[in-house]
Each structure stands twice: as C-alpha cells, then as structure tokens.
Amino acid sequence: NAGVTQTPKFQVLKTGQSMTLQCAQDMNHNSMYWxxxxxxxxxxxxxxxxxxxxxxxxxxxxxxxxxxxxxREFSLRLESAAPSQTSVYFCASxxxxxxxxxFGEGSRLTVL
Amino acid sequence: xxxxxxxxxxxxxxxxxxxxxxxxxxxxxxVYLFWYVQYPNQGLQLLLKYLSGSTLVKGINGFxxxxxxxxTSFHLRKPSVHISDTAEYFCAVLTRMRNTxxxxxxxxxxxxxx
Numbered sequence: 001n002a003g004v005t006q007t008p009k010f011q012v013l014k015t016g017q018s019m020t021l022q023c024a025q026d027m028n029h030n031s032m033y034w035x036x037x038x039x040x041x042x043x044x045x046x047x048x049x050x051x052x053x054x055x056x057x058x059x060x061x062x063x064x065x066x067x068x069x070x071x072r073e074f075s076l077r078l079e080s081a082a083p084s085q086t087s088v089y090f091c092a093s094x095x096x097x098x099x100x101x102x103f104g105e106g107s108r109l110t111v112l
Numbered sequence: 113x114x115x116x117x118x119x120x121x122x123x124x125x126x127x128x129x130x131x132x133x134x135x136x137x138x139x140x141x142x143v144y145l146f147w148y149v150q151y152p153n154q155g156l157q158l159l160l161k162y163l164s165g166s167t168l169v170k171g172i173n174g175f176x177x178x179x180x181x182x183x184t185s186f187h188l189r190k191p192s193v194h195i196s197d198t199a200e201y202f203c204a205v206l207t208r209m210r211n212t213x214x215x216x217x218x219x220x221x222x223x224x225x226x
Contacts, residue, residue, distance in 0.1 A: 044216075104155055
C-alpha cells in the first residue's frame with residue numbers, strides 16, 4: 001500500500017546549494033506531477049510528465065528541472081536553491097486522464 | 113485556459129452546523145470537477161468528483177457537491193460538520209482534453225469549532 005513515496009520529507013539548504021527530490025509510485029500510473037504549496041497560493045504545478053519519456057512545464061517551472069527516470073520515478077531538481085523556493089513540495093500521480101491524483105505526503109524544503 | 117476561484121479563504125463553523133464551501137470555475141470547454149481535502153501535515157486526497165451524469169455528487173465523510181453548469185459552480189456542502197472535518201479543501205478543474213493537468217483553486221480552510 002505504498003502509493004506515492006517522496007524523499008526526503010524534510011530538508012534545509014543554504015542559498016546556492018543543489019538538491020533532488022525523489023518520487024516513486026507503485027500504481028502503474030502514466031502521469032506524474034510536481035506541485036509546490038505555499039500559504040494562500042494553493043497548489044501550483046511546477047512540472048508534469050503525461051507519460052514516460054515526456055515532461056512539460058507547469059505554472060512555475062523557473063529554477064527547477066525534472067527527470068522522468070522510468071514509469072515509476074519522477075525527480076525534481078533544484079540546481080541553485082533560492083529562499084523563494086522554500087515551500088512544501090508534493091508529488092502526485094494519475095492513471096487515466098480523469099483527474100484523480102494520488103499524492104505523496106510532501107517534502108518540506110527550507111532555503112536559508 | 114481554465115481557472116478556479118474559491119470564494120472564501122477561511123470558513124469557521126460550529127460543530128454540527130451545516131457548511132458550504134464555494135467554488136466557481138471558468139473554461140471554454142467541458143470540464144471534470146473535483147474536491148480534494150488536505151488534513152494537517154498530510155497530502156491531498158480525493159473527496160468527490162463530477163465526471164458526467166447526475167449533477168449532485170456524493171463523496172466521502174458525508175460531503176456532497178452540486179455541479180451547476182449555468183452558474184459555472186461546484187459548491188461543496190455538508191449538513192452537519194464534525195471537529196474531524198477541520199482541514200483545507202481544494203476545488204479543482206480538468207478540461208476534457210488529453211493530457212492537460214488539473215488546475216487547483218487556492219483552497220478554503222475549514223475550522224470546526226466545538
């Protein structure tokens with residue numbers, strides 16, 4: 001019953017450091033997503049992958065890169081972290097294009 | 113492009129009182145509509161969805177929502193809330209086009225007061 005697993009759950013970085021958030025799903029879903037959640041802003045889509053081998057920008061892609069490593073895994077990389085990237089990051093996946101997303105528990109990132 | 117507006121950012125309500133969380137959307141094409149719930153320190157989970165058919169949709173934990181195409185609304189209701197319903201609720205819209213991602217509203221924080 002793992003569903004969507006994100007690592008790490010917490011991370012503190014200094015400005016300019018890099019890191020990768022990992023996400024894996026075991027539901028054989030085609031689509032995977034990365035969102036960030038900030039107070040009063042709701043969830044904003046960073047990048048998504050509609051199927052293995054494809055990635056597309058969402059609403060707020062600047063400062064991020066993604067890799068769809070295989071059908072199960074979708075990673076989010078911050079090459080040079082900035083304080084504005086302090087947020088809670090959620091990975092999600094979905095099967096058919098019916099909008100039902102399954103979310104991970106989130107990764108809380110603080111950039112000092 | 114589609115968009116979602118949740119009209120209230122915070123809704124306080126007393127336990128056992130009814131509640132309505134309002135959601136309006138805009139889209140030039142047909143849509144699917146969703147409500148997700150986020151309990152403290154957790155990810156989001158699906159509460160209910162409208163894909164087609166009956167405009168009154170029932171979800172988990174006694175919630176229901178009504179799709180109103182003429183008013184482009186999808187308000188969420190519960191006749192009697194419990195303390196455990198305290199959470200953030202997100203309305204979301206998906207256009208009936210291939211591979212377009214879900215768009216979320218900014219959320220409504222429901223606080224149930226004992």
